[in-house]
Amino acid sequence: MMMTPYEIQCATEIYAVMNEVSTREIESFAHELVAAAAAVVLPYFRRPLAIENKGKQHFDPVTEADRATERCLREMISARFPRHEIVGEEYGITTGSGPYRWILDPIDGTRAFMSGVPTWGTLIALYRDDQPIFGVMNQPFVDERFYAGIEDVWWARGAARRQLATSEQIELHGATLFATSPDMFSAVDEWPRFQALSRAVRLTRYGIDCYAYCLLAAGHIDLVVEAGLGIYDVAALVPIVERAGGVITNWQGGKVSGGQVIAAANPTLHAHALRMLQNS
Amino acid sequence: MMMTPYEIQCATEIYAVMNEVSTREIESFAHELVAAAAAVVLPYFRRPLAIENKGKQHFDPVTEADRATERCLREMISARFPRHEIVGEEYGITTGSGPYRWILDPIDGTRAFMSGVPTWGTLIALYRDDQPIFGVMNQPFVDERFYAGIEDVWWARGAARRQLATSEQIELHGATLFATSPDMFSAVDEWPRFQALSRAVRLTRYGIDCYAYCLLAAGHIDLVVEAGLGIYDVAALVPIVERAGGVITNWQGGKVSGGQVIAAANPTLHAHALRMLQNS
Numbered sequence: 383m384m385m386t387p388y389e390i391q392c393a394t395e396i397y398a399v400m401n402e403v404s405t406r407e408i409e410s411f412a413h414e415l416v417a418a419a420a421a422v423v424l425p426y427f428r429r430p431l432a433i434e435n436k437g438k439q440h441f442d443p444v445t446e447a448d449r450a451t452e453r454c455l456r457e458m459i460s461a462r463f464p465r466h467e468i469v470g471e472e473y474g475i476t477t478g479s480g481p482y483r484w485i486l487d488p489i490d491g492t493r494a495f496m497s498g499v500p501t502w503g504t505l506i507a508l509y510r511d512d513q514p515i516f517g518v519m520n521q522p523f524v525d526e527r528f529y530a531g532i533e534d535v536w537w538a539r540g541a542a543r544r545q546l547a548t549s550e551q552i553e554l555h556g557a558t559l560f561a562t563s564p565d566m567f568s569a570v571d572e573w574p575r576f577q578a579l580s581r582a583v584r585l586t587r588y589g590i591d592c593y594a595y596c597l598l599a600a601g602h603i604d605l606v607v608e609a610g611l612g613i614y615d616v617a618a619l620v621p622i623v624e625r626a627g628g629v630i631t632n633w634q635g636g637k638v639s640g641g642q643v644i645a646a647a648n649p650t651l652h653a654h655a656l657r658m659l660q661n662s
Numbered sequence: 663m664m665m666t667p668y669e670i671q672c673a674t675e676i677y678a679v680m681n682e683v684s685t686r687e688i689e690s691f692a693h694e695l696v697a698a699a700a701a702v703v704l705p706y707f708r709r710p711l712a713i714e715n716k717g718k719q720h721f722d723p724v725t726e727a728d729r730a731t732e733r734c735l736r737e738m739i740s741a742r743f744p745r746h747e748i749v750g751e752e753y754g755i756t757t758g759s760g761p762y763r764w765i766l767d768p769i770d771g772t773r774a775f776m777s778g779v780p781t782w783g784t785l786i787a788l789y790r791d792d793q794p795i796f797g798v799m800n801q802p803f804v805d806e807r808f809y810a811g812i813e814d815v816w817w818a819r820g821a822a823r824r825q826l827a828t829s830e831q832i833e834l835h836g837a838t839l840f841a842t843s844p845d846m847f848s849a850v851d852e853w854p855r856f857q858a859l860s861r862a863v864r865l866t867r868y869g870i871d872c873y874a875y876c877l878l879a880a881g882h883i884d885l886v887v888e889a890g891l892g893i894y895d896v897a898a899l900v901p902i903v904e905r906a907g908g909v910i911t912n913w914q915g916g917k918v919s920g921g922q923v924i925a926a927a928n929p930t931l932h933a934h935a936l937r938m939l940q941n942s
Contacts, residue, residue: 428880428882441864441865443865493865493867494867496838496865496882497838497840497865497867497877497882497883498877498880498882498883499781499867499870499873499877500780500804501779501781523804524780524803524804558776558777560777563866563867563868564844564868565866584721585721585723585773585776585777586843586845587773587774587777587779587843587869588843588844588868588869589867589868589869589870590779590869593779597777597778597779600708600778602708602776602777602778603777603778
């Protein structure tokens, strides 16, 4: 079960007292991390960059931009919260001794990054046990930040800030569906299911990684259905989608932790899309 | 045959003398158009927007944002150059009496626009007979402009400006390939050919309309292969790709005027990709 905002706040406050830091300080630290990550990653964007393939069966690129950004984030977190666990895409798990876990994806959308497309993002989440305290997606080239905190969920760009709220689209035939790539689905099982859903919606588009979940939270699109994700791909996006009014689960309707993911603007649309995925 | 830059300059200068405007004034006017289009289109982006379907067989959206932007451009051009022909995606052809033709796509990537994704662009081109004088792609939300003029070809953002130059990637197995969507290809003939090419390259990505050709001109990606385009989708992109060092043709290797398009970073890569498309 998801914690209520009140329960999250209680848990966070207990933690803060124990650690002699306030929730405000924790949130403020989150934005320090975002700013530091942006300063590291941006000089690499659209510059010549060595690209390694860390995939065994398919092309799975990683660059020094991913690694340098994650190292920066890990160093800042370890210095400030030495007992917290850290999970990152590039450097794995640093175990901790408490209930708190940071989940990092320095560049979600490395393929977009290496292609010069400004739809990648830096993802940072803090969880207490299995409950998100906050999640943030930052796209520093366009200068857009999507943030789900303890008290609010917002989009910001420069001085502009707006509360995030999902769309009221409840019918598949009026919905806009996104996935990062057709190649992310298994050919035999997942792709036919996705295609059945795709045929039922108004518009299907590909290509924008974490940006899609954020545009769903902002009410611009209605569905994101993906597969083959890691925990670091979704951890920061779960609170952004949920606190904006959306629903995000796996393809069985259960808690999402990577793998197959379905995010919908509201519970009704989620139920329609889930039924289509399961019965195809 | 393509005109040489010298021939283009001669033609433009003859025209300018005849019309008592300088080439500098024509180029300056192009950027006035870009700024005016941005002022009209931006207030519509990520705001509630009525979306009409102008497609008969498939979803082909058009919005008031497309129409208002094109009206603005047409009015400015007609006032300044009343004898020039104007071709636009939304309002068709206004015939002229000379060799000059403006080709406009107020929002290339309307599907991205309506989804809140900042990868659409305003495309403006000026042709003399069948030769491009200049072409410009402007993405006003991200604030990026890609311009191919009489003397230079550049990318600009704020005060930053860089010359555009395509990549030196000559092998398919190291190339990055883009197309806007798998849905743009005919299932029987085009999709199998595209898939054969996709299997030969390092990375295939979908989703970014005119942005892909501009990223190719800037050297970040190596191939764009699409189908079902209109003349307004490509007219501004042809000089941007060619003057940055790339090659852009139809799938038969001939002059591109919409329909099937292949753009490559250099002649060698173009020949490899064309052979793959034709022999699959």
